[in-house]
Amino acid sequence: xxxxxxxxxxxxxxxxxxxxxxxxxxxxxxxxxxxxxxxxxxxxxxxxxxxxxxxxxxxxxxxxxxxxxxxxxxxxxxxxxxxxxxxxxxxxxxxxxxxxxxxxxxxxxxxxxxxxxxxxxxxxxxxxxxxxxxxxxxxxxxxxxxxxxxxxxxxxxxxxxxxxxxxxxxxxxxxxxxxxxxxxxxxxxxxxxxxxxxxxxxxxxxxxxxxxxxxxxxxxxxxxxxxxxxxxxxxxxxxxxxxxxxxxxxxxxxxxxxxxxxxxxxxxxxxxxxxxxxxxxxxxxxxxxxxxxxxxxxxxxxxxxxxxxxxxxxxxxxxxxxxxxxxxxxxxxxxxxxxxx
Numbered sequence: 457x458x459x460x461x462x463x464x465x466x467x468x469x470x471x472x473x474x475x476x477x478x479x480x481x482x483x484x485x486x487x488x489x490x491x492x493x494x495x496x497x498x499x500x501x502x503x504x505x506x507x508x509x510x511x512x513x514x515x516x517x518x519x520x521x522x523x524x525x526x527x528x529x530x531x532x533x534x535x536x537x538x539x540x541x542x543x544x545x546x547x548x549x550x551x552x553x554x555x556x557x558x559x560x561x562x563x564x565x566x567x568x569x570x571x572x573x574x575x576x577x578x579x580x581x582x583x584x585x586x587x588x589x590x591x592x593x594x595x596x597x598x599x600x601x602x603x604x605x606x607x608x609x610x611x612x613x614x615x616x617x618x619x620x621x622x623x624x625x626x627x628x629x630x631x632x633x634x635x636x637x638x639x640x641x642x643x644x645x646x647x648x649x650x651x652x653x654x655x656x657x658x659x660x661x662x663x664x665x666x667x668x669x670x671x672x673x674x675x676x677x678x679x680x681x682x683x684x685x686x687x688x689x690x691x692x693x694x695x696x697x698x699x700x701x702x703x704x705x706x707x708x709x710x711x712x713x714x715x716x717x718x719x720x721x722x723x724x725x726x727x728x729x730x731x732x733x734x735x736x737x738x739x740x741x742x743x744x745x746x747x748x749x750x751x752x753x754x755x756x757x758x759x760x761x762x763x764x765x766x767x768x769x770x771x772x773x774x775x776x777x778x779x780x781x782x783x784x785x786x787x788x789x790x791x792x793x794x795x796x797x
Contacts, residue, residue: 463576464776465517471506476774477517482580484532490580491544494595494796495770497523498783499603500630500719505569506780522548522567524574525589525598526796535583543589545751546574548602550585552747564744575776577795587751590758593765600765600790601754603745604631609754610746611694611716612639615739620644622691625681625708627701629656631790632718634766636694637663642761645692648684650677656788663766678708685710689736694718702740703728709738716743770794 459481466473484490502521524546528538538544549557549566557564565571572579589598611632618624624640625648626633633649640647641664649660650669657668669680681690689710695702696719705715706728717726717740733740757763766789771779773795782791 461577462773463519464521464773465519466506467517469506469509471777471780474506474520474777476776481578484530484535484580486533487535487582488532488580489528489535489538489544489583489586490530490578491524491526491546491586492529492578492796493524493526493574493576494794495525495599496521496575496793496795497599497602497604497631498779498791498793499523500783501603502568502780503783519573519575520568521573521575521793522546522569523599523602523604524567524579525595525601526579528586529578531583532580537583538586538588543595543598544586545589545598545602545755546579546581547585547587547748547751548606548745549747550582553584554747554749557744557747566745575773575793575795577773584748587748588755590755592759592762595796596767596770596792596794597765599792600631600635600767601758602751604790605635605754605758605765606746606751607632607718607743608635608639608694609757610750611718611741611743612636612643612692613753614746614750615714615716615741618643618645618692621646623648623681623685623689623710624692624694625650625690625705626694627651627696627719629653629660629788630696630786631766632696633694634660634663634789637665638761638763639757640692641665642763648681648690659788676704678704681708689713692716698724698726700727702726706736706738706740707732709733709736711736712738714739714741716741718743765790767792 626636652671693705768787768789
């Protein structure tokens with residue numbers, strides 16, 4: 457498919473070095489599909505990569521971001537998994553199809569990291585990297601599934617789903633947490649949300665949360681969880697803050713409960729008291745997004761439940777720096793870049 461397209465790229469680290477470049481539209485190789493990108497959803501990870509020393513995919517310029525929804529417009533020889541005209545998502549960790557994650561040098565390869573990113577008008581990827589998009593969502597909302605949606609799905613479903621009447625705690629009102637509210641409440645769980653913003657706590661209740669805990673009014677939020685559960689604690693906690701906050705999650709955990717350790721807002725190191733974990737026989741489970749099977753299951757669940765992802769704002773492709781600034785401010789839900797018309 458001849459022609460020129462726009463894509464954001466970096467030739468050296470730092471968001472100040474972002475450039476909206478004009479390059480040739482790629483031709484799909486055997487086994488690849490060419491996708492016209494409709495929308496790209498942003499994650500906190502973008503800030504870590506663009507504001508840090510890397511990683512940068514090689515060879516050539518680094519293209520950021522991982523989460524894309526679009527339409528297949530051409531296929532290379534031998535492609536059978538997708539067809540022209542199909543709407544697809546890009547899977548966050550392409551080599552991870554099922555089971556435990558495959559690691560290379562201690563990392564699970566991912567788009568917009570060790571592998572090329574998607575902030576481009578077209579991408580040509582191996583067909584195995586793609587998953588059918590949900591029928592019930594447009595590209596903007598579908599693009600929020602591959603990282604935030606799948607992380608919440610993995611945290612809730614892959615290691616023992618919460619049962620009706622059990623308590624789930626999630627932190628903040630970013631994409632992962634809001635997906636957790638919607639999914640866990642659909643399962644019949646009682647969802648508690650912590651946030652430092654009273655207005656956001658009011659909004660999250662409309663999505664199915666049973667209670668909001670104001671972190672500034674209740675900095676030791678684990679006590680509020682214990683009070684709201686009659687001293688029992690939470691069955692599942694999505695720990696998206698990390699650092700010393702992990703200790704509060706440990707103290708808020710019910711007997712036999714599980715902490716899904718997801719976030720690193722307070723850094724890559726964490727400390728927690730071991731005695732409460734011994735007493736609860738609780739589990740701390742690391743969660744790094746999820747495998748392709750999980751994304752396929754999430755898509756089916758979204759269509760079945762008619763789940764409506766929360767998008768705080770959308771930006772045009774040439775306004776990617778403004779979208780990053782919105783991400784800096786802490787959105788309610790997801791920030792999405794519209795790429796297609």
